[in-house]
Amino acid sequence: MSEPDQRLYFLLQRAAHQLRIASDRRLVAAAGITTAQLGALYAVRDEPGITQQGLARVLGLRESAVTGLVGRLTAAGLVAKRPHPREHRAVVLELTDEGAAALDAAQPEVDRFNAEARALLGEDGFAQTAAAMRVLAHWESPDAGG
Structure with missing residues (x-):
């Protein structure tokens, strides 16, 4: 029998x-x-007034990637941009009614995925995996170069 x-x-x-x-x-x-x-x-909904720079930080993406992502979201009518109240070159992002409706429509799939993962991993395994993913999502290897 081989090792896992x-x-x-x-x-x-x-x-x-x-x-x-x-x-x-x-x-x-x-x-x-x-x-x-x-x-x-989720990030735009959970952090009202988030900037693209803040969104990049939350998602762990480069700002250039977030620029494209926000462009697609605004073109789809899911997110709106408005001027930042203090920084004239920055914009803040707001969830539109269409964006909120998309989140509502997605929620049953999110719930179904979590239920399937719980069935596959067991309740303890699911909780341990979620905890491990939270740690890994914020881990910076000493070799990462900061």
Whole structure:
């Protein structure tokens, strides 16, 4: 009997890819949005007045990637930009009624995914995995270069 695969980096990449493809398919069918857009909409909803720079920080993305993402969200009518109250070159992002409706439409799929993951991993495994992912999402390797 062979040892279980211990290549964590490889396994995380493979799991993320598999989950993103399956989640995108389900979210697009249910709400017309991707997982990346879902994350951005959550952040805009949860942090009123967030800037694109703040959104990049929350999502762990480069500002150039967020510029494209916000462009797609505004073109779809899911997010609106308005002038920042204190910084004349900055804008703040607001969830539109359409954006809120997309989040509402996505919620059953999010709930279904969590229920499937709980069934697959067990309640303890689900909680441990969620805790581990929170730690890894904010971990900076000493070799990352800051």
